[in-house]
Amino acid sequence: MTIQHSPGSDRAETERLRGRIADALDRARRRTIGLTECVDEAELVEQHSRLMSPLVWDLAHIGNQEELWLVRDVGGREPVRQDIDHLYDAFQHARADRPALPLLDPAQARDYVGSVRDKVWDVLEHSPLRGNDLVQDGFAFGMIAQHEQQHDETMLATHQLRSGEAVLSAPPAPGARVAVSGEVVLPAGEFIMGTDSDPWALDNERPAHPVWVDAFAIDAAPITNEQYLAFVDDGGYERAELWSERGWAHRVAAGLTAPQFWEQDSGGHWWRRVFGTMQPLRAHQPVVHVCWFEAEAYANWAGKRLPTEAEWEKAARFDPATGRSRRYPWGDIDPSEALANLGQHHLEPADIGAYPAGASPAGVHQLIGDVWEWTASGFEAYPGFRAFPYREYSEVFFGGDYRVLRGGSFGADQVACRGTFRNWDHPIRRQIFSGFRLARDLRSDER
Numbered sequence: 001m002t003i004q005h006s007p008g009s010d011r012a013e014t015e016r017l018r019g020r021i022a023d024a025l026d027r028a029r030r031r032t033i034g035l036t037e038c039v040d041e042a043e044l045v046e047q048h049s050r051l052m053s054p055l056v057w058d059l060a061h062i063g064n065q066e067e068l069w070l071v072r073d074v075g076g077r078e079p080v081r082q083d084i085d086h087l088y089d090a091f092q093h094a095r096a097d098r099p100a101l102p103l104l105d106p107a108q109a110r111d112y113v114g115s116v117r118d119k120v121w122d123v124l125e126h127s128p129l130r131g132n133d134l135v136q137d138g139f140a141f142g143m144i145a146q147h148e149q150q151h152d153e154t155m156l157a158t159h160q161l162r163s164g165e166a167v168l169s170a171p172p173a174p175g176a177r178v179a180v181s182g183e184v185v186l187p188a189g190e191f192i193m194g195t196d197s198d199p200w201a202l203d204n205e206r207p208a209h210p211v212w213v214d215a216f217a218i219d220a221a222p223i224t225n226e227q228y229l230a231f232v233d234d235g236g237y238e239r240a241e242l243w244s245e246r247g248w249a250h251r252v253a254a255g256l257t258a259p260q261f262w263e264q265d266s267g268g269h270w271w272r273r274v275f276g277t278m279q280p281l282r283a284h285q286p287v288v289h290v291c292w293f294e295a296e297a298y299a300n301w302a303g304k305r306l307p308t309e310a311e312w313e314k315a316a317r318f319d320p321a322t323g324r325s326r327r328y329p330w331g332d333i334d335p336s337e338a339l340a341n342l343g344q345h346h347l348e349p350a351d352i353g354a355y356p357a358g359a360s361p362a363g364v365h366q367l368i369g370d371v372w373e374w375t376a377s378g379f380e381a382y383p384g385f386r387a388f389p390y391r392e393y394s395e396v397f398f399g400g401d402y403r404v405l406r407g408g409s410f411g412a413d414q415v416a417c418r419g420t421f422r423n424w425d426h427p428i429r430r431q432i433f434s435g436f437r438l439a440r441d442l443r444s445d446e447r
């Protein structure tokens with residue numbers, strides 16, 4: 001029997017999709033406003049770190065990308081501010097150079113993003129949300145909501161870097177609900193990596209393709225502050241033999257002695273600066289703000305290694321009962337506060353064991369949320385990759401000096417976090433909310 005869709009049910013489906021798009025755009029904008037209204041004008045235009053843009057640049061850039069894709073491209077409308085396109089093109093100006101540009105001031109930037117968004121509501125109302133790849137299932141709208149949320153996470157990292165009084169607040173992340181430790185073994189076999197079916201998945205997550213993964217063991221949880229501190233206390237930062245040649249050169253040149261934002265008091269106790277407040281190191285919280293080279297050195301010290309990207313995704317998505325790949329470790333339903341620490345509901349990772357309902361079928365915990373997890377893998381195209389909707393989204397980064405991070409952090413919104421979602425950064429970067437877990441090959445007696 002074939003199911004006939006009536007025009008009425010199609011209309012209802014399209015209206016539901018419009019509602020989902022409006023929710024995603026609205027949630028992103030509320031967050032953007034929250035991150036830019038809590039500091040004064042001087043702080044908005046100031047550069048808090050050479051690694052970051054002034055917050056006012058991110059703000060207007062969010063509006064500019066929304067104008068380019070949704071107002072002009074999808075909507076076919078007249079430009080709002082074509083004259084400023086070049087100022088907000090991330091490829092034309094490095095972050096360090098952005099403060100010197102003749103940027104919109106905070107009031108102008110707010111007006112601009114507001115007038116773009118007003119036009120977008122009209123475009124959304126009139127778009128059929130089908131008929132070409134760009135609007136099919138609301139893709140372009142989903143892409144723009146993800147883009148805004150990714151910049152919100154970047155702005156959150158800028159807030160972590162700024163000095164001065166705390167301006168953000170949120171309840172502490174939850175403690176453990178169950179005890180989680182040790183490793184989980186995943187047997188050898190093929191699984192489907194990437195996706196063809198997630199409508200808002202970006203080009204680099206596509207297409208779905210089979211990947212053979214040898215048997216491996218992966219940590220049931222990310223490495224904690226307590227575990228990482230044992231590496232620090234064991235002289236991890238002084239022992240060149242634990243580091244790769246590049247990693248050691250960076251360790252020395254950058255003067256690394258502990259994760260970023262860690263401070264030791266005269267009594268030998270460790271503290272962490274978290275968005276302007278000093279907090280005692282939380283022992284069972286995943287370590288955050290470590291670079292790839294630090295993760296690599298820790299892995300050498302522990303006699304293990306970082307998981308490959310395929311291993312990470314298999315641990316996060318493979319369902320041994322059905323053999324299919326899920327959207328998330330817990331299944332196909334969207335994340336919620338019971339399943340994962342996402343969406344800036346907290347300003348820190350949660351303790352290990354805080355999200356038992358979010359674990360994978362094999363018992364791997366906290367793959368989604370808390371901290372971005374470094375993998376061993378460089379950023380490469382999947383077989384059959386097709387750049388969409390533009391080469392600059394992913395393709396120009398393939399093969400560069402990047403490592404892939406997976407799983408999202410407490411500062412990532414669910415619209416920009418899936419079992420297939422790929423993030424990438426230079427191996428020296430640690431202002432991002434990055435941590436890691438370890439993996440290893442099985443010994444012959446374990447196979």
Ligand SMILES: [Fe+2]
Nearest residue numbers: 061065090147
């Ligand atoms: Fe951007």
